[in-house]
Amino acid sequence: MNEKITGVCLTEDGSVPTVTEEQLPSRAEVENGSCCEKCGGPIVCHASLASRRCSWCASIGADVEIDPNWEVATDPELAPAATQNPLSGAKLPTWAWTLIGCVSGVIIESLAARLLIPADSAIRTYWSVTQLFTGFAIFSVCHSVAFALLMKTEGGTNLTDILLHPLLSWSLVLRELPRRQWVCHLGFGGLTAAAMAILVVGELPYERLLDWGAKPPPKTSLIGAVMSRTQEATDDKKTLEETVADRASTQNLDKDEKKRKKQKPAPQPRQTDDCIVLGYQTTSDGLIHSIHLGGENYGKLIYVGKVSPDLSVKKNRELAQQLSEITARRPFVKVPVKEAHWVSPNFVCRVSFKRKGKQGGLYGTKLEELVGPVELKTK
Numbered sequence: 001m002n003e004k005i006t007g008v009c010l011t012e013d014g015s016v017p018t019v020t021e022e023q024l025p026s027r028a029e030v031e032n033g034s035c036c037e038k039c040g041g042p043i044v045c046h047a048s049l050a051s052r053r054c055s056w057c058a059s060i061g062a063d064v065e066i067d068p069n070w071e072v073a074t075d076p077e078l079a080p081a082a083t084q085n086p087l088s089g090a091k092l093p094t095w096a097w098t099l100i101g102c103v104s105g106v107i108i109e110s111l112a113a114r115l116l117i118p119a120d121s122a123i124r125t126y127w128s129v130t131q132l133f134t135g136f137a138i139f140s141v142c143h144s145v146a147f148a149l150l151m152k153t154e155g156g157t158n159l160t161d162i163l164l165h166p167l168l169s170w171s172l173v174l175r176e177l178p179r180r181q182w183v184c185h186l187g188f189g190g191l192t193a194a195a196m197a198i199l200v201v202g203e204l205p206y207e208r209l210l211d212w213g214a215k216p217p218p219k220t221s222l223i224g225a226v227m228s229r230t231q232e233a234t235d236d237k238k239t240l241e242e243t244v245a246d247r248a249s250t251q252n253l254d255k256d257e258k259k260r261k262k263q264k265p266a267p268q269p270r271q272t273d274d275c276i277v278l279g280y281q282t283t284s285d286g287l288i289h290s291i292h293l294g295g296e297n298y299g300k301l302i303y304v305g306k307v308s309p310d311l312s313v314k315k316n317r318e319l320a321q322q323l324s325e326i327t328a329r330r331p332f333v334k335v336p337v338k339e340a341h342w343v344s345p346n347f348v349c350r351v352s353f354k355r356k357g358k359q360g361g362l363y364g365t366k367l368e369e370l371v372g373p374v375e376l377k378t379k
Helices: 027-031 068-074 094-116 122-153 166-175 181-201 220-235 240-246 253-261 313-324
Strands: 271-282 288-297 300-307 347-353 366-373
Touching: 094 122, 094 181, 122 166, 122 181, 166 181, 220 271, 220 288, 220 300, 271 300, 271 313, 288 313, 288 347
Parallel strands: none
Antiparallel strands: 271 288, 271 347, 288 300, 347 366
């Protein structure tokens, strides 16, 4: 006959738990230690013989306190939600939120500049250039500070590591956060600003940023031709104007051009050459509309043609002012033009042309750059 053991145990609040007769264990279950003899609750750990339901320990005949961690370890279903997901209650530190705010602010500002400022406008170009250089300067300062902290903390650091191993400096700063958190905030904010200026804002004048303003010097062959012409005038003990009148070039560009019109040569890429300004012609309001050029041909200085300067009104007047300071009574070489403002041969310009004639004339010329005055040394 399977006998049932009845028993009553109090709960923590002193009340009597309701236990039906079916929930009570059999004597066999109590004897083998698998159930509690009072409440019928299962005993998971046989060595302890303690019931998880009422905390009754049969081996000592008294209630015991069960560690909650032991309950969780023996039965994971009893674990609370916070214990099962430790990251659910994790919070980002204040410095992390500040860093996210700095980077997000720069991104929002760049997007606003991209959408609100019209494309191909000077304002957008100035904005992009300013943001690029400002962000890069801030990042450079913070990177230098981080590298200085690395050299102070760790020995054996070389100056080349600031460029070859940039992550070493920032790894030290990141490990010491939130200490010196301003270095990270400004550094990453500046780096983001520079990157967004290139990728988002745009309109960067790359041709101007890569141009450092260094103009290539005039060709030595051109300067040599001018010096040779000047030296001839000195040897003959004649003035510069008399030499021009006596030994002027006799080429006829119009005749050469008519001959070339009969032929149809294959198109060739434009070439560039340096020329000396021999004179210029102006409009009624004082603006230059054509410049007469002299160039080198087989070691001699000859008249090679004219060019119409495509300059703004301001630069056109500045050029006219410069040329008016070096005026001469006659052209340095013979020019097939009756009336013009002649100048001394010491102002160089760079032109491009479609082709070059047999006698050295340039056709299809276009002014590319004003090199400026050159100093000619004569005895």
